[in-house]
Amino acid sequence: MENIALIESFSEFKDDKLIDRVTLMAILEDVFRNALKKKYGSDDNFDIIINPDKGDMEIWRNRVVVADGEVEDENQEIALSEAQKIEPDFEVGEDVSEEVKLIDLGRRAILALRQNLISKIHEHDNTNLYKQFKDLIGEIYTAEVHHVRPRVVILIDDEGNEIVLPKEKQIPSDFFRKGDNVRGIIESVELKGNKPQIIMSRTADKFLEKLFEQEIPEVFDGLIMIKNVVRIPGEKAKVAVDSYDDRIDPVGACVGMKGSRIHGIVRELGNENIDVINYTTNLQLYITRALSPAKVSSVKIDEEKKRAEVFLKLEEVSKAIGRGGHNIKLAGLLTGYELDVIREGIAEEEDDVELTEFSDEIDGWVIDEFAKIGLDTARSILNQDVADLVRRTDLEEETILEVIRILKEEFQD
Structure with missing residues (x-):
């Protein structure tokens, strides 16, 4: 031959x-x-x-x-x-x-x-x-950085398979160099011509859930269940956990002594702030827990419209809303209800005015900045210290003083 x-x-x-x-x-x-x-x-x-x-x-x-x-x-x-x-x-x-x-x-x-x-x-x-990779969708996978491009990172696994990590699937603080090991979940496998394109994600809610399974033995063993996970990648996340065994404190087991167990997960996600709460079928209690660290006075639920009015003392409002509105947004996603913050005592203030009423004099983006920290009425702003407003918003002191001047003129008139 x-x-x-x-x-x-x-x-x-x-x-x-x-x-x-x-x-x-x-x-x-x-x-x-x-x-x-x-x-x-x-x-x-x-x-x-x-x-x-x-x-x-x-x-x-x-x-x-x-x-x-x-x-x-x-x-x-x-x-x-x-x-x-x-x-x-x-x-x-x-x-x-x-x-x-x-x-x-x-x-x-x-x-x-x-x-x-x-x-x-x-x-x-x-x-x-x-x-092979269709069966791995939703599972954590590790691969090595082979090439870093502006819109995508190309990874290679131990068997030489190419995996794609697009920019939008990366945590904002992610920074990779060639040779780095990267963890994420296999999110999808798409056929491009005859060649499969394997997509990895580090921003998916499922990634955080799978990290809990890897890092916390009770979750891996099924003693603690992950009921729901919601994230704003790199910023904040909320995880609802439950256990059928009353002897197990699911939150304590997940967080660990002084946060020892959850620390590795937080570090993996670029110091994403993770709130772990106890799941409950009591909707009012669930919403209250979801809005932590704020202390909720009461909750009024409209199940038909999937909305809830959350009543809080004035000093708790900014905690409930959170920086950039992240806390209240995630609480809504976690519970499945649209949450409306009601400030206790404000309703009785007959001479208070919604901030949106000043849209002719105050730019919309400025109004939005105040709303992000739970301030959407004239008096709610006038009752704040200027230095505190500068610290809590992305507004310049000059802008805040101008807003206060406009609001004061309204009440003087």
Whole structure:
């Protein structure tokens, strides 16, 4: 057998991690039969014997001996004189098996055959890779940074598979260098042409849930259940936990002594602030817990509209809303209710005015900045210290003083 590049390549394929011997032999036979059809018009009378372990193969063409001058199909029949060159004892009507050398197919056909073989092997690999990672969707995966681009980080796992971490799936504080190990969840697998594209995410709620499973034994063992997870990646998260065993304090077990257990998770997420709360089917209590660290006075629920009015003392409002409005937003997502903050005592102030009433004199973005810290009426701002407002908002002192001047003029009038 000629030791051509096609045969030499068998050793490459037989060690492929994603292909078994039986499948490899089937692919090889299919590729060779296609080549034989192109060369001879049919492959029905060919036997193909493949031994990929040795990097060897044989092709035999079977033809019937006919009298000289009576050959009608050169692929199926062979003239007696030609058959007797192979073996002198052949007679008309007998079957002749003749080995076909790969070189007989022609150099161009051999190159095309090798290319087709490689293509089918890769197609098989890609199909298996797609199935492999489809089963890993929602699971934590670790890979190494191979290349950092402006909009995406390309990762390579231990088996050489390429994984994509897009910018929008990265935590804002993430910073990667080539060679860094990165953890995230496999969020999706998409076929781009015939090649699967594996997408990793570090911003998905599921990533935080899976980190709890990895880092906290009671969660991994099923003694503590994660009921819900909501996140603003890199900023704040809320996790509702529960346990069927009354002897287990689910919050205490997750947080650990002085935060020892949750510290690793916080660090992994770029110092994301994580609130762990006890889940309950008592909706009023659940909403109250979700708004921690604020102390809620009472809750009025409209189940039909999925809304709840949360009554708080004035000094608790900013805690409930949180920096940038993150706390109240996450509490709403966690409970599934739209939460309206009602300041106790403000309703009785007949001469108070909503801040939006001043939209002709105060820019909308300035009004939004005050609203983020729970200040949406004139008196709620006038009752604050200017230095405190500068600290709690992204507004300049000059802007705050101008707003106060406008509000004071309203009450003087």
